[in-house]
Amino acid sequence: MSEQPSNLEEVIRKNASGPKSAQVDGQRVEQHSLDDVIKADRYLALKKAAKSRTGGLKFTKLSHSGAQDV
Secondary structure (H helix, E strand, C coil): CCCCCCCHHHHHHHHHHCCCEEEECCEEEECCCHHHHHHHHHHHHHHHHHHCCCCCCCCCCCCCCCCCCC
16 A cells, blocks of 8 residues: 555645546556545544544533532
């Protein structure tokens, strides 16, 4: 597998601005589809969140504005 790009947002922009495939002197190059790149980005984000201490959940403490600490 090729090395992981450090910035998937940049890869998405580059893929969107360039051609899907190109052929020069009998050699053909094709990029990953944008759908595949976006799915990979979502997968990596979910994987990172799952490894976090909270398992991807965000915990906050709520207090009513009228409540006073006793």
